[in-house]
Amino acid sequence: MKLGPAARIAVSAALLGLIAWAVDGAGLWRRLADADPRWFVLAFAMGILANIVSAWRWLAIARHMGLAATAAALLPAYGRNVTLNTVLPGATLSGDAYRALVLQKLGNPMLKSAASVAIERLSGLWALFVISWLAWIALAASGTATVAPAVLNAHLAALAAAVAAPYAARALAGRPTLNLAPGGWPSRFLRLLSETARLT
Numbered sequence: 248m249k250l251g252p253a254a255r256i257a258v259s260a261a262l263l264g265l266i267a268w269a270v271d272g273a274g275l276w277r278r279l280a281d282a283d284p285r286w287f288v289l290a291f292a293m294g295i296l297a298n299i300v301s302a303w304r305w306l307a308i309a310r311h312m313g314l315a316a317t318a319a320a321l322l323p324a325y326g327r328n329v330t331l332n333t334v335l336p337g338a339t340l341s342g343d344a345y346r347a348l349v350l351q352k353l354g355n356p357m358l359k360s361a362a363s364v365a366i367e368r369l370s371g372l373w374a375l376f377v378i379s380w381l382a383w384i385a386l387a388a389s390g391t392a393t394v395a396p397a398v399l400n401a402h403l404a405a406l407a408a409a410v411a412a413p414y415a416a417r418a419l420a421g422r423p424t425l426n427l428a429p430g431g432w433p434s435r436f437l438r439l440l441s442e443t444a445r446l447t
Contacts (some may be wrong), residue, residue, distance in 0.1 A: 252438065297328055305346070305367040310365055314355045324349040343368070373409070380406045 279287070302325035311317035328342035335341040342362055343364045350360035384402055 262334070283382045298325065301325065301367070301371060304370065305363065308366050308370070309350060309355075309363045312359055312366075314350055314359060314363060316350065316355075320349060320353060321346075347378075359430075377406065377409055380409065 299322075302322045303318075305320045305325060306316055306318055309321065324346055328346050330342075331345055332342035346364045347357065347361040350363065351357045380402065384406065387402070
C-alpha cells in the first residue's frame with residue numbers, strides 16, 4: 248500500500264523527531280539557535296542541490312551503460328538512498344544496495360545496476376578529491392597555509408594528473424594496441440575510470 252503525500256510528510260516529520268530525540272534534541276536546538284541563519288540556509292540549499300546533481304549524474308551513468316532508467320524512478324530513489332545511508336547501519340552500503348535494487352526492478356541485470364552505483368560513487372569521490380585539493384592549493388598559494396614552493400609545485404602536478412586521469416583512461420580504453428584481456432582487472436579498471444570523464 249502506497250502512502251499519500253500527507254502521510255509521507257507525517258512519517259518524515261516523525262522520523263526527524265525521533266532522530267532529534269536520539270541525538271539530544273535540546274542540545275541540537277541550542278546549536279541551531281547559535282548558528283548564523285544565512286549560512287545555515289545556504290548550507291541547506293547547497294546540500295539539496297548537491298544531491299539533485301548527484302541523482303542526475305547517476306541517471307546519466309545508468310543510461311550511458313544502456314540500462315532502462317527514468318528520472319521519475321531514479322531521482323526519488325536517490326533521495327531515499329540518502330535517508331537510508333543516514334539512519335541505517337552500514338555507512339553508504341545500505342542506500343547503495345537499495346539503488347541497485349531499484350534499477351533491477353526496472354528490468355536491468357543486477358551486476359550492471361550495481362556497477363552504475365559504483366561508478367557514480369567513484370565519479371563523486373573524484374570530484375570531491377579535486378575540489379578539496381583545489382581548496383588546499385588556494386590556501387597555500389594565498390599564504391594562509393605555510394607550504395614550501397617545492398611541495399606546492401608537487402601538489403599542483405598531482406592535481407593536474409588527477410584531473411587528467413579519467414580523460415587519459417577514456418582515450419586509452421578503446422585502443423587495441425594495449426592488448427588487455429577484456430575480462431581482466433586492468434581492462435575493467437580502465438573502463439571504470441574512463442566513465443568519470445563522460446560526466447564532466
